[in-house]
Amino acid sequence: MGMPGQADDHQWSQQHLSHYVEGELRPRARRRLDRHARDCVDCGRGIRAMRALVYAVQGLDGLAGVRAPATIFDRARLAGPGGSPPSPQA
C-alpha cells in the first residue's frame, strides 16, 4: 500500500477473489490481481482462504447414503390420475 492506485487495487482484488478462484477473470484482470497479490499479504491469504472455503464446502457430503422417505409420493397419489387437469397450452 502507499503508492497511488494501490488502495484501489486492494479493494478491487478483495471483491474479485471468488471470480479469481473460479477462473472467471479475463487475462488482463487476472494479471492485475496476480500482480497485487504478490505484494499484498491480505490478498495472498484471501486467495488461499477462498480456495479453502470452496474446497471445504465441496466436502459437505455428510448426507451420502441418505434415502428419500417412502412417503415421498403420498400426496401425488392422493391427488389421483393427472393430479390436476393438464394445461391445454402445454
Add this chain to the structure above:
Amino acid sequence: MAPSGGPPAPDPADVQPAPDPAETEASLVARAQAGDVSAFERLSGAYADRLFMLLLRLLGDRGEAEDVAQEVMLRAWQGIARFRCQSSYFTWLYRIAVNEANRALEKRARRPDGVSIGAGELQLPASPVDDPSRQAENSELRRALGQALNQLPPALRTAIVLRDVEGLSTQEAAEIAGVSQAAFKSRLHQARLRVRAAIGDEMLVTTGG
C-alpha cells in the same frame, strides 16, 4: 446354443432386469403426461434421493424436508403436463424443489418463533488422517460452515449449495435457481464472501486447506 454341462443358468430373481427400452425418460414423461402415475413415480423416483438431500441441505431439518419433498412431488405431478422437455426433467424437478424450499424458508422466517436450520445436517467428511487435533479442527470448521450457511439468505444459500455442494455447472444451477448466469455468479460470489467473512481466513487457511 449353450453347450450342455455348462454353468447353470442364473436364477432370474438374482439378476437385475435389463432396462426396458420403452422406459426411456421421454417415454416416461409422455406416459406421465397422459395421467399414468406409476410412470411419474418411476420418472421422478430416479431423482428422489438426490432431491431429498438437496432439501435437507437447504432446509436443514429432516421433518420439514420430508414435508416439502411430498409437496415437490405433488407440484411436479400437477404440473407434468406443462413440462416441455426444453430442459432435462432433473433440472425441471430441481427447480420446483428450490422454489418449494424457498417458500418454506419464507414461511419459517415469518413465524414468530422462527427456528434456524440444524447445521448438523451439513457435515464434512472425516479427516483422512488419524490425527485427533486435525479432526477437532475439521469438526470446528464443519460447525462454523454450517452456521455460516444457515445465516445466508435463501437465494445465496441456494447458490452455494447448488454450485459448490451439489457440483452443478453454473448454467444448470442458474437454470434451477431461475436466474441468468450472470445473476447466479453474483449470488454465488456474495455467498462465498459472506461465508468467508463469517468463518474468518485464519480458520479456513489453517483447517480447510
